[in-house]
Amino acid sequence: MGRGRIAAVIGGLVLVAAAPAVLAAFKVTDPWVLGAVALVAALALVAAGFWQERLKRLGQRRDEQRFKVADGLLTFRSGRVPKVRQVRDPLPLGVHPSAPAQATGAEPGRVAGNRVPVYVPRDVDGELREQLAAGGFVLLVGDSTAGKTRAGFEALRAQLPDHQVFVPGDKNAGKDVMAALIERIGRARKAVLWLDDLEHFLRSGTLTSVQLARILGGRGHKVILATLRSAEEDQLTHLPPDSDATQRGLGDQAAHVLEQAHRIRLKRIFSPAELERAHVRAADERIADALDYAGEYGIAEYLAAGPHLQDAYDNAWAVGRNPRGAALVAAAVDCRRAGHLSPLPKALLEELHQGYLDEHGGQRLRPEPLEQAWQWATRQRRSTAALLQSVDENGARTEVFDYLVDRHQQRLGPTAHVPDRVIPVILRHAVTTDTEAVALQMQAQGRYGLAAAAFQQAVQARRDSDGEEHPSTLTSRGNLAGVLKDLGRLVEAEAEHRAVLGICRRVLGEKHPSTLISRNNLACVLRDLGQLGEAQALE
Known part of the structure; x- marks a missing residue:
């Protein structure tokens, strides 16, 4: 029963409860009548209390379904992390909406009103649900609007309804937010980390292979479910033949994450079996309309x-x-x-x-x-x-x-490049995380002058916001030093690497992984400068 009907019931019961006062106003004195009415009024008050409590609970449930972003995480308005079965609307998770349903015979939208049609099962559903049950890192790869996010959402609801689902509220929030999110996941017994558009987290360095191990190596049943567009996968994993060591290193960072995933590829064009399942659901005129163009476009592609x-x-x-x-x-x-x-x-x-x-x-x-x-x-x-x-x-x-x-x-x-003139304009408007992402992209493409300018801007921004000794500042300085080396500006690269190594030793200690990486970076530059003795001492 909806809120309007419940409110009407409460109103009627309140009127019944007021009957004794009405009789008194009309000077009715018959004790049998007054006794009966008093009993009915008392029962009405009890019933009204019950229905008021039900109305309150209904309101609370509806309020819970309104999401908010708290501490970088999509939560209920109460601040609780939802369970999968409590997320009925897939739109906040990244599913593309369709046009509203028009046909009277269409099946009502089961999860999001009529903005999301009934789900057409995909050929990969069995494999996907089996992998979710097993746990680990599951990655759906396919073209934009192939239906990756919807397939993942439906598989989660079917397979892991009682898992808490952790959804970053901002795909570009940064490493500190992701670190805090991983801490919360570690405390959960059953949890899913939902990463729609994985490229955001890979390009910014927000998600690393070390973090994957922390999530999946913890207690309980943990799943990372991510989506990645095929074109982004190509950019992340296929470097130009003339790539240097720095470019290969950047590609390796993404590769180390991707190689830990069980990849499931979802095709944009529906298979004959999928089309048969779509025909069964053609009472929804949107699906029927999409089927008319199924030879040229995918069903999900057309619906979006x-x-x-x-x-x-x-x-x-x-x-x-x-x-x-x-x-x-x-x-x-x-x-x-x-x-x-x-x-x-x-x-x-x-x-x-x-x-x-x-x-x-x-x-x-x-x-x-x-x-x-x-x-x-x-x-x-x-x-x-x-x-x-x-x-x-x-x-x-x-x-x-x-x-x-x-x-x-x-x-x-x-490997196609954006025109050089575009990059300085982007940097004038970019926040720090985007500045760093653009710098890494330019470096991966071998456009070292543009990368150096972007890293210099990022280093200054990190100093201003985080301080000289913050890990993000040190990472940006190390990246800048790497680009300076690529440009042949070895003396400047050496100075940056020495400064970073000095801070790492003082703040993190001699055996910290960041310190060891910094030592190796400095050793590489010293070798190029011909200072072999010091380079060997560092290695």
Whole structure:
């Protein structure tokens, strides 16, 4: 029974309880009547109390279902970490919404009203649920909108309903937040760490193989369930043939994490068996509509409006359409490709977009005013998603639809570079974690001058916010020294490595892993400088 009906019942019972006073007002004195009415009124008060308590509990349950972010973690409003069975809405976990259901015969949305259609079982479901039951690190890999997140959500609900589910509230929150999150997971007996879009955690160094071991090596049954787009996997694991030792080292960091995962690949195009299961669920007109295009698009891809948004972007470049809006989107896509993973400042895209507009023809395209361009780019298509989605009330920051990034990366290949002119503009607007992510991306691509500028900015930001001896500051300084070595600026690299080693020895001790790494880094530079004696002493 809903809140409205319960409230109506309570109101009726209160009126019944007031009957004795009504009789007294009308000067009814018959003792039999008064006694009977008094008894009924007393029972009504008891019943009203019961229904009030039920209404209160219903309100509490509904309040619990409204999530908040506390200490970097998605929790109930009460601050409790939910169990899997208590998370009925997959949208906060990263599932793309679909258009609202229209057909009267459609099955009601079981988990999120009508924004999420009934689930079409996938061929990998059996393997996925078996791996979740076994525990460990499970990684779903596939194209954007292939249905990775929904498949993971449904498998969790079916297999591990009583596990607590830990969902980072901000994918770019940083290492300290992840460390605190891991501590909480360690205290839980049954827990799932949910990492949608794993590339955010790998590129920033937030998730390491050491942290994986801490989570999975603890007591109880622990699972890490993550998703990763195929294009991002290519970038993280396939380095150019001429990669140097530094680039290979950066790739190894991601590889050490990925090699510990049981990877399950989810195809964008549904198999014949999956299509049969979709036909069974075609009472939902959205699934029926998607089946009409199943030869060209995946069911999940079509439901998330990926093809519609891609078409809208491609067509917008035509003369007199929305070329300025398309330029804003192109700028956002390249910011993501450059390593900027957190929501993009509106001011950043406005500063960048003119270059993309000029590349496509500039004023010959008869571009629309900037305000109109933003309205077009942020408008929802098919009541589902926008090319650029605002993430705060004032629209100061936006997220680009990842399907567009995926398609662009597939079209150009994993090693294609964002134009050099874009990077300094990104750095002027970037927070520290994005500055470091961009620096690492530039270093991995062998663009050492841009990487050095980004690392220098990151080092200063870390000094200002965390102090000279904080591990994040030391990591940034070590990364800067590595890029200086790549540039052949060996004397500067030596000075940085010596400074970092001195702090590590004093603060962490001679045997700490960070100290040992710093010693090895300094030894490598000394060898390049010809100072072999000191280099050997450090090794």
